[in-house]
Amino acid sequence: MKVEVISTGTELLLGEIINTNFPYLAEELNRRGFDVLYETTVGDNPQRLKDVLEHAASRADLIITSGGLGPTRGDLTKELVAEYCGLDSYLDMEVWGRINDFFTTRKMCMVQNNEKQAMIPYGARILKNAIGTAPGLVIEQQGKLFILLPGPPVELKDMCEKQLFPFLSKKFADLGLIKSHTLKLRGVGESAVAESLDELIMHQTNPTLAIYARNGDILIRITAKAPSETEAEKLIFDKRQAVENLVGKYVYGYDDDTLPACLGRELIKQNKTVAFAESCTGGLTTSMMTDVPGSSAYIKGSVVTYSNESKHQLIGVKNSSLKKYGAVSREVACEMAEGVRQLMQTDFGVSITGIAGPGGGTRTKPVGLVFMAVADQDGVVWAEKHFNGGREQNKLRSALNAMGMVFDRLTGLNKNLEEK
Amino acid sequence: MKVEVISTGTELLLGEIINTNFPYLAEELNRRGFDVLYETTVGDNPQRLKDVLEHAASRADLIITSGGLGPTRGDLTKELVAEYCGLDSYLDMEVWGRINDFFTTRKMCMVQNNEKQAMIPYGARILKNAIGTAPGLVIEQQGKLFILLPGPPVELKDMCEKQLFPFLSKKFADLGLIKSHTLKLRGVGESAVAESLDELIMHQTNPTLAIYARNGDILIRITAKAPSETEAEKLIFDKRQAVENLVGKYVYGYDDDTLPACLGRELIKQNKTVAFAESCTGGLTTSMMTDVPGSSAYIKGSVVTYSNESKHQLIGVKNSSLKKYGAVSREVACEMAEGVRQLMQTDFGVSITGIAGPGGGTRTKPVGLVFMAVADQDGVVWAEKHFNGGREQNKLRSALNAMGMVFDRLTGLNKNLEEK
Numbered sequence: 001m002k003v004e005v006i007s008t009g010t011e012l013l014l015g016e017i018i019n020t021n022f023p024y025l026a027e028e029l030n031r032r033g034f035d036v037l038y039e040t041t042v043g044d045n046p047q048r049l050k051d052v053l054e055h056a057a058s059r060a061d062l063i064i065t066s067g068g069l070g071p072t073r074g075d076l077t078k079e080l081v082a083e084y085c086g087l088d089s090y091l092d093m094e095v096w097g098r099i100n101d102f103f104t105t106r107k108m109c110m111v112q113n114n115e116k117q118a119m120i121p122y123g124a125r126i127l128k129n130a131i132g133t134a135p136g137l138v139i140e141q142q143g144k145l146f147i148l149l150p151g152p153p154v155e156l157k158d159m160c161e162k163q164l165f166p167f168l169s170k171k172f173a174d175l176g177l178i179k180s181h182t183l184k185l186r187g188v189g190e191s192a193v194a195e196s197l198d199e200l201i202m203h204q205t206n207p208t209l210a211i212y213a214r215n216g217d218i219l220i221r222i223t224a225k226a227p228s229e230t231e232a233e234k235l236i237f238d239k240r241q242a243v244e245n246l247v248g249k250y251v252y253g254y255d256d257d258t259l260p261a262c263l264g265r266e267l268i269k270q271n272k273t274v275a276f277a278e279s280c281t282g283g284l285t286t287s288m289m290t291d292v293p294g295s296s297a298y299i300k301g302s303v304v305t306y307s308n309e310s311k312h313q314l315i316g317v318k319n320s321s322l323k324k325y326g327a328v329s330r331e332v333a334c335e336m337a338e339g340v341r342q343l344m345q346t347d348f349g350v351s352i353t354g355i356a357g358p359g360g361g362t363r364t365k366p367v368g369l370v371f372m373a374v375a376d377q378d379g380v381v382w383a384e385k386h387f388n389g390g391r392e393q394n395k396l397r398s399a400l401n402a403m404g405m406v407f408d409r410l411t412g413l414n415k416n417l418e419e420k
Numbered sequence: 421m422k423v424e425v426i427s428t429g430t431e432l433l434l435g436e437i438i439n440t441n442f443p444y445l446a447e448e449l450n451r452r453g454f455d456v457l458y459e460t461t462v463g464d465n466p467q468r469l470k471d472v473l474e475h476a477a478s479r480a481d482l483i484i485t486s487g488g489l490g491p492t493r494g495d496l497t498k499e500l501v502a503e504y505c506g507l508d509s510y511l512d513m514e515v516w517g518r519i520n521d522f523f524t525t526r527k528m529c530m531v532q533n534n535e536k537q538a539m540i541p542y543g544a545r546i547l548k549n550a551i552g553t554a555p556g557l558v559i560e561q562q563g564k565l566f567i568l569l570p571g572p573p574v575e576l577k578d579m580c581e582k583q584l585f586p587f588l589s590k591k592f593a594d595l596g597l598i599k600s601h602t603l604k605l606r607g608v609g610e611s612a613v614a615e616s617l618d619e620l621i622m623h624q625t626n627p628t629l630a631i632y633a634r635n636g637d638i639l640i641r642i643t644a645k646a647p648s649e650t651e652a653e654k655l656i657f658d659k660r661q662a663v664e665n666l667v668g669k670y671v672y673g674y675d676d677d678t679l680p681a682c683l684g685r686e687l688i689k690q691n692k693t694v695a696f697a698e699s700c701t702g703g704l705t706t707s708m709m710t711d712v713p714g715s716s717a718y719i720k721g722s723v724v725t726y727s728n729e730s731k732h733q734l735i736g737v738k739n740s741s742l743k744k745y746g747a748v749s750r751e752v753a754c755e756m757a758e759g760v761r762q763l764m765q766t767d768f769g770v771s772i773t774g775i776a777g778p779g780g781g782t783r784t785k786p787v788g789l790v791f792m793a794v795a796d797q798d799g800v801v802w803a804e805k806h807f808n809g810g811r812e813q814n815k816l817r818s819a820l821n822a823m824g825m826v827f828d829r830l831t832g833l834n835k836n837l838e839e840k
Contacts (some may be wrong), residue, residue: 014445027435036433041459190493191531281701282710288725290702301730304706310721
């Protein structure tokens with residue numbers, strides 16, 4: 001069952017709002033076994049919208065529109081679909097009554113235009129709108145199914161959950177479903193993963209594998225299509241085994257897992273605490289760690305030591321080290337990690353010191369150079385990284401890298417690290 | 421100049437990620453006088469992508485793709501556009517050199533696949549990628565212009581700003597343009613601003629005014645359409661005067677200004693320094709402050725005091741206060757602010773302590789309750805706020821509010837504050 005979603009609205013084409021309806025529809029429809037193959041965004045222009053509708057009907061079986069059901073002149077979707085399908089419309093008294101109630105209960109005045117929203121093409125199935133005034137519609141014509149949904153996300157979502165999805169599941173009971181599962185990797189590059197999985201990817205049909213890079217993480221998504229949930233899960237399980245045989249050592253989490261959350265779970269499991277001494281990351285690492293609910297179990301506190309004086313005074317970095325090696329150095333990173341561990345009396349002390357940019361770089365210490373260290377009772381491990389994003393990107397990569405080092409230390413991975 | 425944007429990537433059709441590239445491109449292109457008329461999303465499928473390219477070329481003059489330039493088998497955009505345009509490709513030694521450098525400086529291993537990214541269709545103009553390995557391309561063919569951009573938003577944005585937009589502005593110098601200018605307000609609500617500007621908004625044609633609420637800020641956008649930059653600026657200047665006559669006292673910045681950047685400028689101007697004692701914000705405030713290049717001029721350091729012990733030990737909050745009033749209280753907020761000012765020897769000490777949620781709330785101290793305080797040589801001012809977002813939203817609102825308090829203190833606005 002091929003699907004095209006048409007998002008209407010000039011505000012989308014002006015970039016004024018971000019389209020969240022489409023990812024919602026796409027995820028929900030894919031899950032129910034529909035193949036969402038195209039999405040088209042078009043403005044409130046009758047000729048262009050008509051062309052887009054025609055083109056969609058030529059390549060998809062199910063055409064879902066969002067937007068253009070309002071009371072204004074610019075709302076054209078229903079009228080154009082009716083015209084395309086050659087259907088006349090009537091004033092639906094039930095819909096009209098609901099619109100009247102909507103205004104009455106809110107003590108608002110109705111305007112002439114609202115009558116337009118109660119005009120229904122003959123033969124259309126009505127999807128009630130529990131939140132706003134525009135009803136949704138299902139129109140079947142020459143083997144194609146047109147589904148018209150309102151634009152406001154809360155209305156669209158409510159209508160989908162309560163009316164559209166139950167209707168579709170009943171009508172297309174034999175479609176099967178698609179399930180996907182994501183592995184999250186760190187400490188490895190996209191192309192190295194692609195090479196490791198090349199054999200698996202080359203001969204794939206179902207499930208399929210896809211590799212993405214996102215914020216320093218590598219994501220591997222396994223997608224299976226099957227008649228039932230159990231069968232899809234079995235397919236995914238087998239493929240996941242094959243993937244983990246090849247790159248399992250880089251996997252730190254799955255699906256909605258984040259590195260701060262995985263690290264937090266591991267800290268709780270091993271009953272350990274952590275404190276950060278942040279220089280170039282300016283508090284970002286601790287902020288990300290504390291985005292995880294319940295993180296107070298393992299975060300006692302952190303320091304942002306942005307100046308040399310604060311590095312010395314708060315966490316005891318030697319003035320001689322600052323002078324001899326500079327604040328951005330392996331030596332200072334190691335002293336910071338041990339210093340914050342002592343100050344906060346935690347199991348791990350973690351430091352990050354580097355040049356986030358855009359200024360402050362030199363020939364020997366360029367922008368993007370970052371030293372990180374993790375101290376525990378056994379000593380200090382450190383790492384040197386060269387990032388080349390903008391300031392905020394460098395901060396983010398540094399923060400994730402530092403968390404990764406603690407994660408590796410806890411789980412015994414110790415990738416990309418050298419012992420001091 | 422009609423534009424169609426093609427967003428590629430199966431992850432978009434699965435609803436796994438939200439397309440932020442398109443609204444960015446749409447906004448920037450509209451601003452430069454281009455008519456963005458269509459956007460199509462299609463997956464990593466050669467036949468469908470080819471059909472979409474053909475259809476786009478039939479209805480637009482400028483076709484911009486995002487995604488599909490990576491090193492994997494699933495990355496097809498460049499190859500299909502080259503095929504559509506009938507162009508052979510060559511290995512570009514400069515691009516190839518840059519990719520090599522990218523891996524060398526990161527001490528990473530290159531794989532066979534990366535060579536694919538250095539294959540360039542004959543006659544294409546190369547848009548350098550300062551962040552990743554995939555170069556962008558501009559291909560002109562039979563009066564149509566194909567522009568190929570990488571999918572990762574940071575890479576796409578950087579390439580657009582530094583290379584694509586300057587190129588387009590030069591090539592299409594006579595399009596006329598749309599210019600907009602944004603005023604940023606704090607300490608006032610959206611409806612109050614709307615009411616103040618009612619007269620101005622009612623009779624507007626060019627320029628137009630629009631009011632938005634975003635993350636606790638109110639934004640007023642003035643948009644003018646004119647043949648030249650100078651004429652647009654004149655229109656905007658006059659309207660801005662009229663707006664500032666009505667609501668100027670709430671304006672803290674313009675356009676890309678952020679509260680951390682405006683606060684930073686004010687601190688530099690008055691030669692003051694600041695340190696934060698963060699509890700519920702977990703370092704977010706200092707991280708946002710240090711997102712501003714050059715912030716080391718006024719940020720010496722901060723502490724994240726997530727536990728009661730760290731509040732006591734690091735910044736001298738009295739154990740009796742913690743016991744009597746609790747960590748989330750006016751009294752503790754004030755002691756934290758003064759404590760961190762003493763510890764860091766700064767002009768301002770700023771504290772934030774609250775309940776970010778989702779857990780930890782009680783009947784008298786519900787989730788979203790946050791106390792903030794600002795200490796300087798004249799004493800301490802404090803504020804109590806009740807936010808009702810999720811954990812991350814509450815952290816963000818708290819951080820912005822605390823910065824706003826320092827800003828008000830520096831500029832003498834002192835809105836919404838009570839003296840202790």
